[in-house]
Amino acid sequence: MDKSLKSACIGEFIGTALLIFFGVGCVAAARVAGATFGLWEISIVWGLAVALAVYASAGLSGAHLNPAVTIALWKFACFDGKKVIPYIIAQILGAFFAAAIIFFLYKDLFVASELAENIVRGESIGFANVFSTYPNAHISVFQAFTVEIIITAVLMALILALTDDGNGVPKGALAPLLIGLLVAVIGAATGPLTGFAMNPARDFGPKMFAFLAGWGEIAFTGGRDIPYFLVPIFGPIIGALLGGFLYTRLIGKNLPCNCQ
Numbered sequence: 001m002d003k004s005l006k007s008a009c010i011g012e013f014i015g016t017a018l019l020i021f022f023g024v025g026c027v028a029a030a031r032v033a034g035a036t037f038g039l040w041e042i043s044i045v046w047g048l049a050v051a052l053a054v055y056a057s058a059g060l061s062g063a064h065l066n067p068a069v070t071i072a073l074w075k076f077a078c079f080d081g082k083k084v085i086p087y088i089i090a091q092i093l094g095a096f097f098a099a100a101i102i103f104f105l106y107k108d109l110f111v112a113s114e115l116a117e118n119i120v121r122g123e124s125i126g127f128a129n130v131f132s133t134y135p136n137a138h139i140s141v142f143q144a145f146t147v148e149i150i151i152t153a154v155l156m157a158l159i160l161a162l163t164d165d166g167n168g169v170p171k172g173a174l175a176p177l178l179i180g181l182l183v184a185v186i187g188a189a190t191g192p193l194t195g196f197a198m199n200p201a202r203d204f205g206p207k208m209f210a211f212l213a214g215w216g217e218i219a220f221t222g223g224r225d226i227p228y229f230l231v232p233i234f235g236p237i238i239g240a241l242l243g244g245f246l247y248t249r250l251i252g253k254n255l256p257c258n259c260q
Contacts, residue, residue, distance in 0.1 A: 005083060009090040011060025015053040016094030016201055019065055022049035024102045024206060028130045032109040040188050046196075047184030054176035063176075066199040067091055068240035072156050076244035088201065095205025099131050103213055122216040125223055131206035133195030133232055134222040141226050144194045145235045151186050152198045152239025157247040158182050166255045197232035204233060 001009075026045040029035035037045075054063040064070045067088040073079040103110070110127055113119075119126040125134055135144035161167055162178050187196045197203040207229050210219035222228035 001086065005086060008061035008083065009086050011057040011062075012064060012087050012090040013094040013097075015057030015061065015063050015065045016091045016205075017098040018056055019049045019053040020095045020098035020202060020206065021101060022046075022052065023202075024099055024131055025105075028102050028106045028109075031127055031130050032106055032113040039191050043184045043187030043191060043196075046187055047180035047182070049180075050183045051176040051180030054179065058176070061087070065091060065201070066236075066240075067201050068152055068199060068236040069156065069159065071237055072240035072244040075241060076160070076248050091201035092205045092208075095201045096209050097205075099206035099209040102131075103209065121214040122218060125218060126215070128210045128215040128219050129195070131210045132203045132219070133197040134228060135194050135224075135231070136192060139193060141224055141228065141231060144228075145231045147190060147194045148197060148231060148235025149239040149242065151190050151194075151196060152236040153243035153246065155182065155186060155198050156240040156243030157251075158243075160244060160247040161251065164252060164255070167251070194232075198236050198239070200233040200236055202232075204229060 023046045026035075026037060026042055026049075030037040030042065050065070053065055057063045057065070064073065064087060070079065070084055070087045070091075074081050074084050110130075113127060114121060117126075121127075128134075135141065139147075159179060159182070162175050162182075183196075183198075186198070190196055207219050211217070220227055220229040
């Protein structure tokens with residue numbers, strides 16, 4: 001691995017770890033520490049987490065922080081294909097590491113909450129949903145898959161819109177905040193359906209940690225017959241590719257600077 005790619009992977013690790021540290025930390029505070037956070041507050045924290053993580057890592061790696069974004073940028077924005085797998089590995093490891101830190105900080109509160117609610121870790125999802133996303137009990141796996149495709153398509157299309165030099169929108173220091181606001185409003189609008197994963201690393205890394213921390217197989221299945229962990233992996237990837245395609249075809253190529 002050359003020095004520049006190594007630095008970029010460090011940036012992706014740090015950025016994704018910060019994203020999960022703030023986001024999962026907020027959910028842990030609400031679930032096991034009694035913090036009175038509602039949907040909007042949690043969505044705002046996730047959005048600010050994205051913005052801060054981008055500020056921290058953009059200079060090193062471009063701050064993808066999301067395998068779905070990395071894959072879409074490779075497909076539609078000339079991102080070097082040789083960097084895709086290293087970026088994704090760094091993102092998953094960063095998410096896993098941050099989930100472990102949050103668990104360490106809140107460990108005693110997890111135990112106390114499980115005792116108070118007579119929850120046996122691993123027999124139900126319980127507090128595993130602090131770390132990663134699971135669907136609303138009233139929607140099917142297919143519906144959850146569709147939700148993740150749609151919201152990630154919206155996310156990716158608007159990321160491209162906010163970072164396209166030809167689109168005439170503010171760039172530079174304001175872009176990360178706008179992307180964070182985008183994540184927050186998506187979360188507020190659709191969070192109760194699937195937990196708005198939109199990011200395979202954000203979901204799979206913490207799920208791996210929850211599996212090792214005692215939740216076992218249910219961390220991956222979510223108590224469903226179909227292993228639910230596949231939904232927040234493939235749904236966002238398909239959605240990001242769809243969003244990238246729609247942006248480039250419907251907006252990008254029709255911008256004045258791109259018209260032939």
